[in-house]
Amino acid sequence: MMNRGISVDDCLPKFFKVYLPDDSGDDLELPISFNSFLPKSLPKNVIVRSIYGNIWKVAFRKFCGDSERFVMVNGWKKIVKDEDLKGGEFLEFEFDGSWCFNFCIYGRATCKRLRSSVQITVLDDNDDGFNDDQDYGEEVKSSENFIVLDDDDISDVQDYNEEDTSSEDITALDDADNDDINDVQDYVEEDTSSEDIIVIDDDDDDDDQDYGDDDHADVEKERWRGVKTEKKKKGSSGEHDRQYLDNHMNPFFTVNQHRQIKYNMLRIPTKVITKYGLHFPEFINLIDPLEKNFGKLKRKVKGQTIKGFRSIIRRNNVKLNDKVICELEKEMDGLVREIKVHVIRG
Secondary structure, three states, X not given: OEEOOOOOOOOOOEEEEEOOOOOOOOOEEOOHHHHHHOOOOOOOEEEEEEOOOOEEEEEEEXXXXXXXXXXXXXXHHHXXXXXXXXXXXXXXXXXXXXXXXXXXXXXXXXXXXXXXXXXXOOOOOOOOOOOOOOOEOEOOOOOOOEOOOOHHHHHHHHOOOOOOOOOOOEEEOOOOOOOHHHHHHHHHHHOOXXXXXXXXXXXXXXXXXXOOOOOOHHHHHHHHHHHHHHHHHHOOOHHHHHHHOOOOOOOEEEOOHHHHHHHOOEEOOHHHHHHHOXXXXXXXXXXXXXXXXXXXXXXXXXXXXXXOOHHHHHHOOOOOOOEEEEEEEEOOOOEEEEEEEEEEOO
C-alpha cells in the first residue's frame, strides 16, 4: 500500500506495510508503485530511522536482479526485534528522497504507537560489507545493521553519487560565528528526529574557500575551478543572472554547488541579507521548479537554519555545470516568506 499524496508536514512520499510474521523474512520489499519516488542513482545502503529513537543501516538492492522490485536486505529481522513488532501492525515508511526512511508503527486498532520500550544501543559499524554490483540473493557478510549515525556513517551512505549526496538539505543564515560546519555535525550527532536542516552562514568567501582536510579536497577543488572557468567564459555570473528571475527586482544569489556537495549546505550570502535588509519568519516556503509535481515545500526555520533544500537539487537532477539560482520573495519590510529555485542547464 502506498500514499501518493503529499503529507501536510513535509511533502514526502510514504508507503505502508502490514507486518505478517509468517511471511516476514530478513528483507523488506518495497511496493512496485513506489519506484517512481526512488532516485535514479540508487544508494548502496539506506538508513531506517524510527520515531522511537532507533536507527539502522541496511543494504538496498534489486530483488534477484528484477529491475522493478527493490528490497532492504540484511537487517529487517533486527528491526522487527528492536521495535517488538506484532502481527497485524501497520508500518508507515516516509522517504526523504535520497537515502533515509523514517517510519512509525500503528497498532491493529490503527492507533499510532507513541513510544517504545526498546532502549537505544550504540553499535560500531565500520564495514558496510556491500559492493556496487552485488544483487540480492548472493551471500552477504556484514557487521551489525543497527547503528548510531556519525560522520563516517553519513559519508558512507551519502557517497553513492558524486553529484548528489545527502538526505536533508538546508539553507543557512548564520551570524558570523563561523561555526556552520560544527553546527551541522552537532545536529547529526544529537538529533534522531525526522527533521532536516540547512545552515546559513556569514562567510562570503563562497567560491574559493576550501573546507576540511579530506583526501579528495584537491581533486574536488580543481574540478570546481574548471566548472567556474567554463561559467566565466559563458559570462553567466553576477547581475547577468537576474534575467532568470520571475521578478527582476527581487534579491537573489547563485548556489555554490562545490560547498553544498561537500558539506550539504546552501549558503545565503551575508551581503545579500544586509544589502536588502532581509529577515525570515518561523516558516518559509521553498518552491521547486517541478511545481506541478511537488508544489511548495514548506520548511521550518530552526534558529539560524532552514530545512529542506537538497531534495530540490536531487529531484531536478542538477549537475555541477548547471546553475542554481535562488530568488528571494521579499516583502516591503524585508521579510522573506518564499525562496524560488531556478535551475539553468549548463
